[in-house]
Amino acid sequence: MIYCLLPVSKAYGSIKPLPETTQEIDEEIVQNMQRFNIPGMAFVLADENGNVYVKGYGRNEWEGTEIVDPTTNFQIGSISKVFTSLAIMQLRDKGLVELDAPVTQYLPWFATKETSLSARITIRDLLNHTSGLPGRLNTHDVEGSDPDHIASQIERKLQNVQLVASPGTTYEYTNMNYDLLQLLLEKVTKQPFPNYMSQHVFQPLGMNRTVYSFGDILPNSATGHRYIWGNVRPFHEQLSYATLGSAGLTTSAEDFGKYISFLLGSSSEGNPSVLRSESLLEMHKSDIYDQSTGYGFGWEVSANTIEKKGGLPGFTSNLIVFPNRSYGFALLSNSKQNITDDTNYNISRILEGNPPSHLSKQDSPAINPVNKGILMISTLFAIIVPIMWIPTLLSWLSRKSRFSFKKPTLPTILVCWVLNGLMLIGVLYYIYSYIPYESGTPSLYQLTTAPDTVNGLTILSVTYLLFSISLACKPLLRRSTIVPREL
Structure with missing residues (x-):
């Protein structure tokens, strides 16, 4: 199964040219799929002009016959956050929200046990995970899709919650921050969250197979898998509507390549119909630093990369962009295993002209x-x-x-x-x-x-x-x- 798109005639920075590079990438992915019992994966390498190389590997389901191709949809978990943050920046550019305004200005009911502290939490704090809300908070058990009904359930959840730090001072990753941003967007735009995202983000970027995993499943969608007592088993999970902003997106390798091209276009004219290039660059500047890695607007930011990982009980995904080298890639898997992160690391080494590291099965045990x-x-x-x-x-x-x-x-x-x-x-x-x-x-x-x-x-x-x-x-x-x- 080989799906090659555009032939490449130039190298980017120290990246090795195709086809030698793609052959090494194929070997690395296929080898790890076989060794670690991964049913299916998809990969895309893109530059600012479009997809350079995109390919599907394996099957949509462990015992199925449908093969993974560049248009196969995978759930991408927390990578959903970088799309939510982009939408919030759109609203900022339109003058509909202010990043440093308190959340209560848009969601008046928002309060924790210490109301005086939670009243100081801003939209920027939610974007950067500096709200002080505990990492354990999420909305997995919140029911329904009506924003008012969801808001009332979250309000009850927060009533007895104590902040782990004063707003704006400490990084504490929690899905709740982006679930609140989802509600805030719906309140400001008066549109259902998936509708707004489709109309203002995905359609303008040509990401026609990018949808939220709520309701009907698109044809050619991968089934999630995980190890259960050492055996790979299909795993089906229906996310609640309230989690869409933090973890609910599904997309394909082909669509991911379009998004990478959009991100890399920020250094030139970008795509002003989606977001001003200045705002896109602002999103990729870290506000919070943790040793060598920073965090800002949903992204993990280092000196040479911006990246984001996603994981759900049946899926793992990785997105990494090298702005200085004008390329980026995404790796999608329909199996919940750490080996996806290791494969992602080895692909980075291959693209830089280095040999991949040996991966031991002990690093990704079949039984937790x-x-x-x-x-x-x-x-x-x-x-x-x-x-x-x-x-x-x-x-x-x-x-x-x-x-x-x-x-x-x-x-x-x-x-x-x-x-x-x-x-x-x-x-x-x-x-x-x-x-x-x-x-x-x-x-x-x-x-x-x-x-x-x-x-x-x-x-x-x-x-x-x-x-x-x-x-x-x-x-x-x-x-x-x-x-x-x-x-």
Whole structure:
């Protein structure tokens, strides 16, 4: 399956010319797909004039027959944010919003527990993830598509939320920032978010297959996959409407190339029908720095690149642009694996004329290390419990002993029941309350997006419960020897 577009006759900076480069890229992608069981991938290399090379690899579904081509749609997760930020900049250029105005100017209901602090959060803070809202916040469980109904649910979510820092001072990545920007855009434009984005961003750029994953799925769309206990399985997830601004976009490699060309055109005349070149350049300047990498308007910014990664339970994607070298590329995968990031890194090396790094399967294990740990602990409890009861069971089966439960003494109650009960409550609280709280997702959402982890935690809960009951009951067991009757 080879899909070549425009032949290339020149190199960009230190980038090696086609076809040698594309052959190395093909080999790197195909090799990693085979080694790491990735069903399908798509790649595009583009410059300011258009797509230089675009290709699909593998299949839309693990056991399917439909092949991936340049027009196959993939979900791109958090890369959706850079399109949302572009739309906000459009509104700024039209005089409809001010970046340094408080969010409450456009969403009067917006408030956290400390209303005086949240009142200082600006649109720029949302764009740069400096609002102070905790990273765990998201809208996965928010229902419906009516903006007012969504707003009322988010308002309730924020009522007891404490900011992790004063607005504008600290970088704290959270999807909630861009979910709020989605609501803000709908409030200002009086249009549904997908409609505005299609009319003012995607259609002017010719991105005809770029849509939001809400409702009907376009033909030739890839199915997401993930490892479940070491096996690749199709994974279907329906995102809520409230998450479209932060993670809901689907696009193809071919459309991604058009977007890369638009970004690179900012150094010349750009595309003023979408965004002024000055505003586009402003988006690519970092406002927040973390060591060698900065962040601004949805982008991770370094000295030589602007890039963004996206991930959902069944997809991973990477977008990287080299403005100084006048090229960029995107890599899309219908599998949730870290190997996509590593492949992306190796493609960058190939384009710079360097050999790719060796990728070990240990770097992308089929079974999540956390899940492996859960299984090991569960197995340990599953072994200990029978060992605790086997002597008692054998003695009872041999009819040499009779067993009954004695009345517990106060020390026994305190040590075996109260202390053990508190430990059990603590373990169950950690599994079913603390973990969902820290991850920002309700237990039901985790059940659908990480079934192997949830199944593992369920097994752990059951085995620990049996272990806990055994610890509590064993000291209360009274054994008496059965004396044989004389004939």
